[in-house]
Amino acid sequence: QTVVTQEPSLTVSPGGTVTLTCASSTGAVTSGYYPNWFQQKPGQAPRALIYNTGNKHSWTPARFSGSLLGGKAALTLSAVQPEDEAEYYCLLYYDGIRTFGGGTKLTVL
Amino acid sequence: EVELVESGGDLVQPGGSLRLSCSTFGFTFRSFSMHWVRQAPGKGLEYVLGIDPNGQSTRYAESVRGRFTISRDNSKNSLYLQMSSLRVDDTAVYYCLKDCGDYGMDVWGQGTTVTVSS
Numbered sequence: 680q681t682v683v684t685q686e687p688s689l690t691v692s693p694g695g696t697v698t699l700t701c702a703s704s705t706g707a708v709t710s711g712y713y714p715n716w717f718q719q720k721p722g723q724a725p726r727a728l729i730y731n732t733g734n735k736h737s738w739t740p741a742r743f744s745g746s747l748l749g750g751k752a753a754l755t756l757s758a759v760q761p762e763d764e765a766e767y768y769c770l771l772y773y774d775g776i777r778t779f780g781g782g783t784k785l786t787v788l
Numbered sequence: 789e790v791e792l793v794e795s796g797g798d799l800v801q802p803g804g805s806l807r808l809s810c811s812t813f814g815f816t817f818r819s820f821s822m823h824w825v826r827q828a829p830g831k832g833l834e835y836v837l838g839i840d841p842n843g844q845s846t847r848y849a850e851s852v853r854g855r856f857t858i859s860r861d862n863s864k865n866s867l868y869l870q871m872s873s874l875r876v877d878d879t880a881v882y883y884c885l886k887d888c889g890d891y892g893m894d895v896w897g898q899g900t901t902v903t904v905s906s
Contacts, residue, residue: 680850713891717833724883724899725833730892768833772891775847777835779825 681705681773683780690786691759699783700751701769707750708771714752715770716745719782725768729754761787790814790895792884797900804874808900810867810884818862821846821887824869826880827899834880838887839867851877874904 682704691697701714708714716729727736729745732752742757752769764787769780796808810822823838823846838846839858848856857870867884881899888894 715892719833724896726896727888727892727894730888730894731890734890734892736888736892736894770833770835770893776849777823777838777846779833779835782832 685780685783688784696757699754702751708752712771716754717768719766792897794897794900797902799903805872808869812865817865822867823885825883828880
């Protein structure tokens with residue numbers, strides 16, 4: 680079974696920049712895995728941020744960006760705000776099957 | 789405004805069945821694929837399965853193969869998840885999601901809770 684791996688936790692200072700990554704047990708993540716990124720705050724439903732590697736939804740703040748980096752999918756947050764503290768999940772496509780990563784808990788401190 | 793409203797979650801015994809519904813508003817339902825994702829208590833997200841506008845389901849997650857079935861009624865703007873042979877590890881919040889095309893999913897419902905316990 681394919682495993683998608685994310686950093687369990689990261690900490691960033693307000694105003695700083697942080698990159699979350701998403702790796703595949705099958706090898707390098709390419710654009711053909713169509714990475715999606717989601718944000719979930721405690722007690723809330725998740726919210727979509729990025730689709731197909733780097734495309735933003737209309738509500739996605741400009742400080743969020745998606746890319747491919749070093750064989751992984753990446754979500755970069757610039758000028759981090761306190762309200763960005765949340766759990767972040769990536770999702771990859773595998774031959775018609777979609778698989779979520781385990782999530783990264785981002786702390787803004 | 790696009791809105792997804794799940795319903796049907798309940799407490800059910802192991803081996804039982806349950807049908808979840810997702811009522812949709814604010815978009816042309818028949819034009820979009822839809823998905824179900826679940827989240828066990830204190831755990832991460834798990835993709836369950838999806839369905840295209842014509843009613844063809846996507847490949848199933850191994851954990852639900854042969855037990856869960858997805859369907860839709862385009863005349864009622866509604867999505868369904870029929871769950872059978874339920875197990876304790878099916879306990880989760882089940883979310884309905886709208887596809888946005890270009891390999892993306894955009895809008896989530898608020899979720900409905902399924903608890904499988906004796």
